Amino acid sequence: MSTALETTKLSKRYGRTWALQDCTLSLPAGRVAALIGPNGAGKTTLLHLAVGLLEPTAGEVQAFGLSPLRQPGEALPRLGFVAQDTPLYKGFTVAELLTLGRKLNPGFDDALARARMQKLGIPLNRRAGKLSGGQQAQVALVLALAKRPDLLLLDEPLSSLDPLARREFLRTLMDAVAESGLTVLLSSHIIGDLERVCDYLVILSASQVQLAGDMQEIQRTHKRLIGPRQDEAALASVHTVIEASHTDRQTTLLVRTNGPLFAPSWEVQEVSMEDMVLAYLSQQAGDRVQAPPSAREQDGREVFQ
Amino acid sequence: MTWVVWRQHRAEGLMLLVVLAVLGVFLLITGLEMANSFQQFRQNHCLGLNSKGSLCDELGMAWNNHYGFLRGAPLLGALPLLLGALVGAPLVTREVEQRTHLLIWTQSITRMRWLTVKLALVLGAGLLASGALLALLSWWNSPSVQIFGDPFGARVYDTSGPVWVATALLALALGMFAGALTRRTVAAIFLTIVLFLAIRAPVEVLWRPNFQTPLTVTYAIDQQNPSALSNQDWIVSQGFIDAQGNRSTNLRGSCTRDETSTRCLQANGVQANYISYQPGDRFWTFQWIETGIYVGFSVLALGASVWLVRRLN
Numbered sequence: 001m002s003t004a005l006e007t008t009k010l011s012k013r014y015g016r017t018w019a020l021q022d023c024t025l026s027l028p029a030g031r032v033a034a035l036i037g038p039n040g041a042g043k044t045t046l047l048h049l050a051v052g053l054l055e056p057t058a059g060e061v062q063a064f065g066l067s068p069l070r071q072p073g074e075a076l077p078r079l080g081f082v083a084q085d086t087p088l089y090k091g092f093t094v095a096e097l098l099t100l101g102r103k104l105n106p107g108f109d110d111a112l113a114r115a116r117m118q119k120l121g122i123p124l125n126r127r128a129g130k131l132s133g134g135q136q137a138q139v140a141l142v143l144a145l146a147k148r149p150d151l152l153l154l155d156e157p158l159s160s161l162d163p164l165a166r167r168e169f170l171r172t173l174m175d176a177v178a179e180s181g182l183t184v185l186l187s188s189h190i191i192g193d194l195e196r197v198c199d200y201l202v203i204l205s206a207s208q209v210q211l212a213g214d215m216q217e218i219q220r221t222h223k224r225l226i227g228p229r230q231d232e233a234a235l236a237s238v239h240t241v242i243e244a245s246h247t248d249r250q251t252t253l254l255v256r257t258n259g260p261l262f263a264p265s266w267e268v269q270e271v272s273m274e275d276m277v278l279a280y281l282s283q284q285a286g287d288r289v290q291a292p293p294s295a296r297e298q299d300g301r302e303v304f305q
Numbered sequence: 306m307t308w309v310v311w312r313q314h315r316a317e318g319l320m321l322l323v324v325l326a327v328l329g330v331f332l333l334i335t336g337l338e339m340a341n342s343f344q345q346f347r348q349n350h351c352l353g354l355n356s357k358g359s360l361c362d363e364l365g366m367a368w369n370n371h372y373g374f375l376r377g378a379p380l381l382g383a384l385p386l387l388l389g390a391l392v393g394a395p396l397v398t399r400e401v402e403q404r405t406h407l408l409i410w411t412q413s414i415t416r417m418r419w420l421t422v423k424l425a426l427v428l429g430a431g432l433l434a435s436g437a438l439l440a441l442l443s444w445w446n447s448p449s450v451q452i453f454g455d456p457f458g459a460r461v462y463d464t465s466g467p468v469w470v471a472t473a474l475l476a477l478a479l480g481m482f483a484g485a486l487t488r489r490t491v492a493a494i495f496l497t498i499v500l501f502l503a504i505r506a507p508v509e510v511l512w513r514p515n516f517q518t519p520l521t522v523t524y525a526i527d528q529q530n531p532s533a534l535s536n537q538d539w540i541v542s543q544g545f546i547d548a549q550g551n552r553s554t555n556l557r558g559s560c561t562r563d564e565t566s567t568r569c570l571q572a573n574g575v576q577a578n579y580i581s582y583q584p585g586d587r588f589w590t591f592q593w594i595e596t597g598i599y600v601g602f603s604v605l606a607l608g609a610s611v612w613l614v615r616r617l618n
Binding site: 048051052053054055072073076077079080081083085087088089090092096099100101103104105106107140143147 | 306308309312313403404405407408409410411412413414415416616618
């Protein structure tokens with residue numbers, strides 16, 4: 001399978017702060033990937049680097065083998081991008097925005113854009129500034145889709161939308177994916193809405209990739225283990241313990257299995273995607289505050305719940 | 306891209322046209338009147354320094370009464386600055402403030418192409434507008450220059466040669482640079498004004514009188530005016546020469562009221578008067594030198610803008 005987006009030790013520093021550090025990621029083509037991370041994790045930085053809006057401090061980013069910064073002429077037509085809060089020229093009418101898309105993109109699919117606007121009930125003669133937030137997001141998405149990109153990058157497209165608008169936005173997106181098979185990477189600070197539409201997961205936290213892989217595979221390899229209070233060291237020698245919490249009598253672990261799981265003394269449970277993501281994020285949060293190990297293990301779960 | 310720039314800036318373009326139209330009508334009406342009066346000056350041989358006589362004095366007085374208020378016309382000098390602050394400065398900042406740069410820079414055209422087209426069209430429009438206005442202003446200025454001279458006077462000099470167009474270019478370029486640097490409209494407008502004045506004022510006050518070495522005439526202390534000068538010349542400085550040949554603009558001592566001026570000058574050791582001047586035929590040389598200076602600064606500012614936009618994120 002070919003690779004849509006590949007980053008190698010990609011790093012970006014603002015002043016003394018690293019927004020992204022040694023980020024290595026390979027996103028297979030044809031996937032709909034969720035980029036999950038808390039605010040300030042570097043999601044926007046990663047997406048901006050991927051589309052050539054930013055220059056990396058170190059490392060490399062390539063989309064379909066092209067550097068968006070050094071080969072913008074070849075790379076840009078293959079990339080679609082919807083920035084956070086979906087900025088549009090507010091004084092342009094929807095029709096004028098489509099004209100903009102047509103004038104600036106050789107492969108712009110005007111018929112597709114018009115058809116989608118009609119389907120969404122967005123009047124072409126309305127100024128963008130007069131549209132609702134949900135409609136503006138839809139227009140921005142349709143503009144990006146009509147460019148016929150091979151890789152579509154969306155920066156927190158759902159964060160400012162109400163639940164209904166979210167569902168409609170995702171429907172438009174999934175229709176396009178079903179039709180054209182494009183690769184999508186969309187960021188969010190919560191997994192909730194994305195769980196149903198995404199088949200690939202990237203967890204970004206503390207400016208690094210914590211986990212990246214096929215959603216089903218991740219679901220399959222992550223288990224919650226509950227047993228009498230005990231030390232997790234034996235288990236941790238084979239599998240990766242993401243999170244451990246202890247009460248007086250009971251120990252609960254969230255592990256990533258690295259092979260068959262033989263755990264007779266544990267009760268093995270499935271773990272929801274949301275809990276799993278939270279475990280990764282809180283693990284990182286714990287490391288960052290440098291709490292003593294015991295305190296961290298006890299408090300870890302509460303931090304994000 | 307051309308269409309996008311046109312669509313984005315058509316409101317400003319329209320505003321510019323309205324300003325040009327209003328100004329044009331004003332200049333046309335007053336200009337035609339002045340051209341009429343000028344005919345009277347010519348018919349009565351009242352052009353040039355040596356045209357004395359009651360009729361000429363009358364005509365001059367009437368002119369002053371009618372058109373005196375146009376001499377200053379300080380608003381004209383502010384026009385290029387307005388162009389820079391209101392059109393040049395927001396060019397980049399408005400995109401950044403409304404975050405639309407994230408939209409426009411992720412279409413299929415490169416950022417540099419976006420910038421090149423935008424600069425070319427906006428600068429082109431600015432140059433075209435100032436050029437058109439220049440043609441009108443030159444015609445408008447010519448009667449008063451022919452009657453009263455003083456082509457190097459601030460208003461005439463600034464508004465009847467390539468300096469006018471170069472000033473508009475400079476203001477626009479500085480506005481774009483300030484916008485790319487500050488990325489905030491209000492700050493950019495402020496910086497545009499500061500930079501513009503910081504370049505304009507020293508050039509005008511310190512540099513312009515010395516673009517070429519001034520010529521000097523000396524004349525006897527009992528003489529009123531040197532006959533060599535015409536009203537087209539620009540007097541840069543004047544003063545006194547002592548016995549050793551030193552020049553000074555001030556008398557060392559002072560004159561008492563009942564002395565004649567000649568006696569007083571003699572008493573202060575003055576041997577002769579002098580006038581340093583730039584002859585009127587240097588007008589176009591000066592225009593092109595100053596144009597070169599402003600174009601140079603503009604190129605610097607535009608180069609810096611391109612560099613800043615390339616790095617902007």
